[in-house]
Amino acid sequence: MKDKLSIGEFAKLRNVTTETLRHYDRIGLLKPIKIDPKTGYRYYSILQHEELGTIKELRQLGMSIDEIKKYFNNRNLKQSFNILKDKHNELRKRIKELQQLEESIGEKIKHLEDISQVSDFHDIVIKEIKEREIVTFDKSIKNEIDLGYACIELENALKEISPIVASNRYGTIRKQKDIESNKYTESVVMFLFIKDKENIDEKYIKKIPKGTYACMYYKGTIWDMEVNLQEMIEYIKKEGYRVCGDVLQIVQIDISVTDQSEEVLFEIQIPVKKY
Structure with missing residues (x-):
C-alpha cells in the first residue's frame, strides 16, 4: 500500500x-x-x-x-448545494425536451407509415374531421419566393422541438369566395397546424372547424391544385353537397423527407354540407 x-x-x-x-x-x-x-x-x-x-x-x-x-x-455546503440544484434543474429541462422529441419522432414515424400506405390518389372521399388550430399571418403568396418567406415566418412562430421535418403541418388556405368565383390562386395563404399555443400571439391563431370534408390526395406541387380542385367541385355538386368554408391544401410528404418530386404528396380538404 x-x-x-x-x-x-x-x-x-x-x-x-x-x-x-x-x-x-x-x-x-x-x-x-x-x-x-x-x-x-x-x-x-x-x-x-x-x-x-x-x-x-x-x-x-x-x-x-x-x-x-x-x-x-x-x-462549501451552500455552494455545492446551489450548483447541484442548478444542474438538477438543467437536467429536468433536458429530460422534458427529450420526452417531447421522442413524442415528436414517434408522431413523424406514424405519419409516414400511414401516408406511405395511400394508393388511392385522386379518389375523392368524404371524411369527418375534428376541430384543429392553426397559426397564420394571412399573407398572400404568389410564387416560390413568397412561399419561402412565409414558411420561415411561420416556423419561427413555433417554440417546439423539430416541428416540421416529416410532418403534415404545413398548408395553404383558399378562400371560399375565391373558389366560388373560380379564382383559385387569387389569395393563397400559408398556415401551420399547432399543438402548443405557448408563446404564439393569439391574434394569429385560428380554428379550423370540425365537420364534413371532401378530401383528395394528389402528387405534384403546391401550385398544381387547380385542376384537382375543379374535379372536386364537380364531384361535390354531383353528390348533393355544397362548399361551406375555406379550402385547405395540406402537405403530406414534402422536401424535408424526399428530393424525389414524384413522391411529394398533398391533400385537398373542402368543407361541405348537404343541400
Missing part, C-alpha cells in the same frame, strides 16, 4: 485514461503531487482519489470543466 502512484497506476485505480489525467493537469483541474524533473513522470497521491472520483461524477452529471472548477473553488 503506497501513497505515491504513477499516472498509470492512478488512472487504473479510478478507471480513467492517462490522457484524461494529463488533460486535467494541463487545464489545472487536477495536478499531480509531483513531476520528476528528469523524466517528466507524473505522480499522484492516493489521497487524491476523492477529488478525481468527484470530478468523474460531476462529468457524468453533465457539468463542464469550467463548472467543475467553480465547484471546487472554495467548496
Whole structure:
C-alpha cells in the first residue's frame, strides 16, 4: 500500500485514461503531487482519489470543466448545494425536451407509415374531421419566393422541438369566395397546424372547424391544385353537397423527407354540407 502512484497506476485505480489525467493537469483541474524533473513522470497521491472520483461524477452529471472548477473553488455546503440544484434543474429541462422529441419522432414515424400506405390518389372521399388550430399571418403568396418567406415566418412562430421535418403541418388556405368565383390562386395563404399555443400571439391563431370534408390526395406541387380542385367541385355538386368554408391544401410528404418530386404528396380538404 503506497501513497505515491504513477499516472498509470492512478488512472487504473479510478478507471480513467492517462490522457484524461494529463488533460486535467494541463487545464489545472487536477495536478499531480509531483513531476520528476528528469523524466517528466507524473505522480499522484492516493489521497487524491476523492477529488478525481468527484470530478468523474460531476462529468457524468453533465457539468463542464469550467463548472467543475467553480465547484471546487472554495467548496462549501451552500455552494455545492446551489450548483447541484442548478444542474438538477438543467437536467429536468433536458429530460422534458427529450420526452417531447421522442413524442415528436414517434408522431413523424406514424405519419409516414400511414401516408406511405395511400394508393388511392385522386379518389375523392368524404371524411369527418375534428376541430384543429392553426397559426397564420394571412399573407398572400404568389410564387416560390413568397412561399419561402412565409414558411420561415411561420416556423419561427413555433417554440417546439423539430416541428416540421416529416410532418403534415404545413398548408395553404383558399378562400371560399375565391373558389366560388373560380379564382383559385387569387389569395393563397400559408398556415401551420399547432399543438402548443405557448408563446404564439393569439391574434394569429385560428380554428379550423370540425365537420364534413371532401378530401383528395394528389402528387405534384403546391401550385398544381387547380385542376384537382375543379374535379372536386364537380364531384361535390354531383353528390348533393355544397362548399361551406375555406379550402385547405395540406402537405403530406414534402422536401424535408424526399428530393424525389414524384413522391411529394398533398391533400385537398373542402368543407361541405348537404343541400
